[in-house]
Amino acid sequence: MTVAAVDKILLIFFHWLQGYFTLAGRAFARIFRRPFYYRECAIQFDKLGFSSLFICTLTGLFSGMVMALQSLIQLKPFAATSYVGGMVAVTMIKELGPVLAALMVAGRVGSAITAELGTMVVTEQVDAMRVEGTDIIKRLVVPRLIAMVMALPLLTIVTDLVSVFGGYVMASGYNINPVMYISGLPQFMLFQDLIEGVVKPSVFGVIIAITACYVGLNTKGGAAGVGAAAKQAVVLSSVLILVCDFFMAKIFLVFRG
C-alpha cells in the first residue's frame, strides 16, 4: 500500500471522526435548547424503546437459562449449586445484560434509524426541512438520542430481571428453591454493580443513536446507499459497544479499588 493510499485512508478516517463527534457535541448542546419536540421524543421512545421490549425479553430469558445451565454443570461437582443465582445475576447485570440488550437494539433500532434518515436524505426531505427553517439536529437527532438514552437502561433492567428469572427456571430443575436462589445474589453483588448495569446501557444508547443518525444523515446514493448505510450503522455501533464496554469495565474497576 502506497503512502498516498494510507494518507487518504487516514484523512477519511479523521474526517469521519470529526463529523461523528461534532454531531454528538451539537446534539448534546441542543438537548436543553428550545424548541422542545416532546411529541417527537414520545413517538421515538415508543418506536425505538417500547417496541424492542419483546426481543430484549427473549434475549434475557434464554441468556439467563443458558448461563444457569452451564454454571450448574460446573458447580455441581463442588456441591456449590446454591451460588448459581448470584453468578447469573452478577454476570448478567454487570456485563451480558447491557451488552446483549444493546447489541439487539443496535441491530433492530440502529438500522431502522439509519434507513429512515437515509431515505429522508436521498429523497431530499432533509433538504426540504432545512429550507423550511428547521434545525435538523434538533428535529431529527435529539429526539432519537433522548429516546435511546432513556429506553436502553429500562430495556436492560427488563433483560436483567428476565435473565435472573430464566436462571431460576433452570436452577429449579436442580432442586434449588427460590429463597436459596435469591439469597445467593447479595453474596456476589455490590451496589456499584447495579450502578454499572444502568450507566453502561445509557452510554450504549448514546452510541447507537449518534452512530445511526450520523451514518443516516451522511447517506449517499439511492436505495443501495440506504441499504449500505443501514448495514454500516449496525456493524459500527456493535463494534463501538463492545470496545466501549471493555473501557467502561476498566474504569469501573478503578473506582471499585
Add this chain to the structure above:
Amino acid sequence: MTSSDSIHIERLCYSIGGRKILQDFDFHLERGVNRTILGVSGAGKTTILKLLLGLLEPDSGKVFIGNLCITGLPESQFMQQRKRIAIVFQGGALFDSMTVGENVGYRLFEEGRLSQTEIATIVLEKLGFVGVEAALNLYPAELSGGMKKRVAIARALAADPDYIFFDEPTTGLDPIGVHNICNLIQRLQAEGKTTLMVTHDLATAFSTSQQFTFLHKARILFEGSEEEMKASSIPEVCEFLEPTDRSLFYDVHTTYDKQPEQVESI
C-alpha cells in the same frame, strides 16, 4: 452589485469528487424577473438551486441573499434571509410521516407564531389554490406524482415567500399535469412571486419565464430572452433546442467527463 432584493452568486466554483460542476460561475436573480436555467442532465442545474439556498457549501466564491453573504455562515445566521425563498423539489420531497395538511403547514407549526386555527385556515387556502384540498388528510404515499408536486407548491406558498425555486417541476407528468403546473406557476407570477426554474423541458421553460440561462460544461454559455435564445448561433444551444443524431454522444460527454476540456479533443 448587491441589492437587498436580489439573490446572486459571485465567481463560484463547486466540484464533486474531482468533477467540476460549476467553475467561476456568476449568476444574478433580480426580483420580478422569472428565469429558467436550462442545460442537459448533470449540467449542475439543481446544484445551483442548492447553492443559492445554502444547502451546499461551494469550494470557492460567494452566494448572496440580498446584501448578506451566506457562504461560510452557519444556517442559524441566515435562516431569516432564507425564509424569503421556497423550493419545490423534483420529487416533491414531502415528509412521509406527515399528512398533506401537516406538510403544508410545517413551517408555520415550526415557527409557532400562529394558532392552530389560523394555520388550518392558511393550509386550506393554499391547498385550494393548487386544487388539492380534498387530499388534506392523506399521506404522501397515497398521492399521484402530479398531486405531490401540487402539494409541494402549496407547502412552498404557505410561508408567503418572495422567491420560489422549481426543480424540474414537470418531469414525469402527463401533458395535463404539465399544463396544470405551468398554469399554477403563471398564477404565482401574477401574484408577484419571482420564480427560478431549472428544467430541460423547453415548453415549460418558454411558457413560464422571460429570461433564460444555458449551462454547459460548468459554465454559462448563454443568457437572454426566448427570442435571443432561438436566434442564437452557439452550437451547443442550437443542439439543445433542436437535437440531431450527434446528440446521442453529447449528453454522455458533457455529464461524465472529469475534465470537460478533454471533450473538445474526442
